[in-house]
Amino acid sequence: MTNLTIRQYQQLVDEWIQTIGVRYYSELTNTAVLMEEVGEVARLMARLYGDQSFKKSDEAYDLADEMADVLFVLICLANQTGVDLTAAIERNMAKKTGRDRERHANNPKLQEP
Numbered sequence: 001m002t003n004l005t006i007r008q009y010q011q012l013v014d015e016w017i018q019t020i021g022v023r024y025y026s027e028l029t030n031t032a033v034l035m036e037e038v039g040e041v042a043r044l045m046a047r048l049y050g051d052q053s054f055k056k057s058d059e060a061y062d063l064a065d066e067m068a069d070v071l072f073v074l075i076c077l078a079n080q081t082g083v084d085l086t087a088a089i090e091r092n093m094a095k096k097t098g099r100d101r102e103r104h105a106n107n108p109k110l111q112e113p
Contacts, residue, residue, distance in 0.1 A: 007086045013075045024080050034073040041066045 004012065018023055025033065044061050046052040078085045104110055 005086065006089060007084070010073075010075055010079055010085060013072060014079050017076065017079075024076055027077060027080050030073055030077050030080065034070065034077065037066065037069045037073055041070055 014074075023036050024030065040061070041063070043058070044063050046064055048056055048063065075085070078088075
């Protein structure tokens with residue numbers, strides 16, 4: 001499973017849900033699960049890169065795995081709602097490029113000290 005495209009991952013997740021996961025959770029449940037998974041990433045980031053220290057219960061977490069959990073649930077929601085994430089990402093990057101082409105380059109807060 002190397003070099004998966006976003007579209008391939010959407011298909012892979014759908015196949016997994018249909019064969020192993022039985023069915024998708026409801027969109028509302030998956031939205032809540034997404035928030036839970038994002039919270040786990042935030043908790044780990046606060047400990048790895050922020051000022052919080054690890055508790056014994058935090059030490060088993062793996063940042064890459066937690067990020068993959070976020071992506072999995074987001075893909076589930078995209079599949080459930082008919083969103084082609086590849087097309088959405090392409091449109092979104094075009095939007096950001098047009099809107100922010102000069103904005104970030106001219107932002108004094110982003111200039112090297």
